[in-house]
Amino acid sequence: MQQAIEILVGGLLSGAIYALVALGLTLVYRVAGILNLAQGAFVVLGALAFYSLETSAGWPIVPALVAAAAGVAVVAVVVALVAVRPALGRLSIGGILILTAGILTFFQGVALVIWGSNPYAIPAFSGEAPIVVLGVHVPTQGVWIVAALAVTDLALALVLARTTFGKALRACGENPVAASLMGIDVARMTVLAFAVAAALGALAGAIVGPLTALAFDTGSFFTNAGFIAVALGGIGSFLGAIAGGLLLGVAEQIAAGYVSSLFSPTLAFVILLAVLVLRPDGVLGARARRIDVPQAFERATPVLRFGGRGGAAIFAVLAVLVGVAPLVLERTGLVASLVIAGVFVLALLGLDVLMGYAGQVSLGHAAFMAIGAYATALLVMRAGLPPLVATAAALVLTLVVGAAVSGVVARLRGLYLALATLAFGLLVDSVLVGAADQTGGPSGLTGIPSFSLGALSVHGDVASYYLVWIVVAVVGVLLVDLARSDFGRALQAIRADQTAARALGIPVARYKTYAFVIAAGCASLAGSLYAFDFHYLAPDLVSTPRSLELVTMLVVGGQGTLVGPLLGAVVLTLLPAVVQPLAAYKTVVEGALLVAVLLYLPGGLAGILAWRPRSRRRGALAATPAAPR
Amino acid sequence: MTVALEAKGLARSFGGIRAVRGVDLRVPEGSITAIIGPNGAGKTTLFNLLTALVPPDSGTAELFGEPIVGLDAAAIARRGLVRTFQTARVLPGLTTLENALVGAHRRVRSSLAAQAVRLGRASGEERALAREARTLLETVGLASRADDAATDLPAGSQKLLELVRALMAAPRVLLLDEPAAGSNDAEVRELAAVLRATRDAGITLVVVEHNMSLVMDLADQVVCLDLGAVICAGPPAAVQADRRVIDAYLGQAT
């Protein structure tokens, strides 16, 4: 009984933190209709800033708390002004989601540069000795947590109900068009909401600090927890956010206490997926519906083509470059980087079919790489299968999983689809960590052999290079053919307008499944090759941060051309390898690049090279009044 | 005479609005049927019901004697009932030619594997379809813009492109929602020629249209809807002279 109560208390305490994070997410969602994946970064920035002020500089607790929260709020205002406000109305909801993922990456990189990669432990505010109430042990920090949640809840409720800001904010959430007609500046409200949300997050981070280890990359953990809480409670509902947060905390503690601490995250993600798919209004049915949220991935899709003579020339140059690269670069050590780049190109080709062509956002692409990689490695090492057979078996397995995932998420669109794929990725991550007996858990699998075919073994970087790039070339040629045939046009029609696509006889669900399966298959092959080349696998290498990195590479390279994957993967993999001083700033640069390209280079790097159809009459058109309906 | 498309008692309400209330429709094969009626009469909704973009509350519909109510939109299109939209739904991100080719989806026979390796059949089929699409674009005057982004076309051209896209499907029955809206007289004459040629090629047409001279010129039969119900149907001249039709339009004018 006493143990049960302690578990419950522990759950409510971590739940209170999740609730604080979720409140911030909800606030921004209500105003701008976007889920801000960078929220977790504000939590970590707040905690680390607090650590620097309180523990290192010796400030008293409350001023340090206030200063950390205010500082992070200022940072959030800058972010909102520089990156988010220009995106409103320009990018679709999926595009903005990826943008905020870029901001998250950027700040994780910043935290890495400032605070380094070691975890920090903030001392408890009021001593380490727990309070004992009726025989139940409660950490003193718990009092701070409860107080923080209570104070912010009250303050938020008052602000929402009583102030002009609150009314304007509610108006934005209920009907942004009407709100802007009434003179409310929705963009300015978005900036304000970001600031308040960031302050809430920073506060949560500082206060939970003593109960958890914080590092530069803990931000994604808080983002995930916050968004699970939000999804559980119903996206857009303040009460739902609090309830969802508490529910998640308790569920996690119960699973950890009674089932297994390794699998407790798995359980959370299974619940999350089920809720997203079966009860998108949340278990409490409290979602505040926003009718205005556009569900398409990109609003203005540029037409970029690599056809004709220019395309053939580019292709020929590329083929030669790829063919001779290792001969030229053999001494530089860059060949190893190019092998990894090739692996990513392969995974990205699939992601481009799914995202660039079919318009289905996936934030869990690395999970398919993980399945392919781990299945291959285990089949070779434990079952003694020949590498080729293991690769094929892993491919089949991933295809089946891909088809199943697509079946589960098929009905979801836009934000919900992106979140469900993120949840799927997190689920796979947690299984990799949890099934330690098979996968080696967090420390991973070592001693994976090289690829071999009969007596022929692929040893060394140059051999690996040719193996990987031959696979890339074959898959690339097949996909380019497909993309320029009826299949590719059907996928693009689905991305552009599902209703029109259906009215033309395109079976939308089936084609989405094809896209998912192709994406999964490419990722699986990439995973297998990765395992053979690296001889080592760990969850970190193929988990959600990798998924976000893949999206970054695709967006930076350019979507919907199948050329972007090549550019994105090669540039982002080689940049830190070539410009050594950049290596420390890799994460910062990736985040900043993603944001910049989303905002200012909609076609990505490929867009610079691609041939664009001229639009001769655009000037004349602008002057023509719209034809009457 | 074969009946190409037949609806019986189709009905659909939106909240309190009875947009379509028990419409019967009989479209003979190879004919042009015009549907007229004031704004809000339920013409577009009737198309939406026939093409399963909106499920009917009640009623049945048959395409060449086969029931189509309950099928999904894509299945209906694959059986040869294809439509255009009142506001053209040109696909952004695709060129004019590619937009036209999307229409041919239901005719493509090459498997995905064949498309991936561009086996003879796939590339032959692709080339033949592209030739056909260019010819059709030529007839509506869009050939010179085949490789431009389709969304860069002016609104009138987008409607023509949508018509071409629908024709590329080689439909058995083609539903056109206000194809002449926003076109000038010359364009309307061009459109009339294309529609006549389409009918002569054996495609059954159902056209929602406000342009009465076009309707009188083309239609074999005219159906007038008002407030979601058929108030009058028959040969063009008879419908045009019908008191109820005039009242329906006048009622809207006041």
Ligand SMILES: Nc1ncnc2c1ncn2[C@@H]1O[C@H](COP(=O)(O)OP(=O)(O)O)[C@@H](O)[C@H]1O
């Ligand atoms: N999806 C919908 N939701 C609500 N009302 C609709 C919807 N579609 C049509 N209506 C209503 O049904 C009636 C008929 O509309 P419509 O079929 O577009 O008329 P028409 O095409 O003849 O001008 C109108 O009152 C319209 O407002």
Ligand SMILES: [Mg+2]
């Ligand atoms: Mg209409």
